[in-house]
Amino acid sequence: MTPEFVVGFARQAIExxxxxxxxMLGIGLAVGVFVSVIQAATQIQETTLSFIxxxxxxxxxLLVSFPWIMDxxxxxxxxVFINIPNYVR
Structure with a gap:
């Protein structure tokens, strides 16, 4: 196992x-910005209003994208499992 392989494998896992x-992060960001704008417009500063x-x-x-995530x-x-013999060398 070369250092290049380990770095490439870690890069793939992080990607x-x-x-x-x-x-999930994109939807959370969009909803958070929308709720923050509504809170700023109405001056309601309730914490649970942005959290829920x-x-x-x-x-x-997550429910909608779960099949894609599992794929x-x-x-x-x-x-990884198919290439285990190549990794051992």
Missing amino acids: LALTISLP PKIVSIFLA KMLAFTRE
Whole structure:
């Protein structure tokens, strides 16, 4: 196992983690900005008012994107398991 291989493998794993988390983070950001604008316009500064919509929207985004996430994770895992003999050398 060369240092280049380890760095490349770690890069792939980090890219996969970022790609998988992107839908939930994007939806959470959009809902957070929207709720913040509404709070600023109405001057209601309730903490739960910004927390609950973000949690619900992130959960819904997870439900919608779950098949895609599982496909990406299974493809990466399958690639790792298939290449185990190459990694050992």
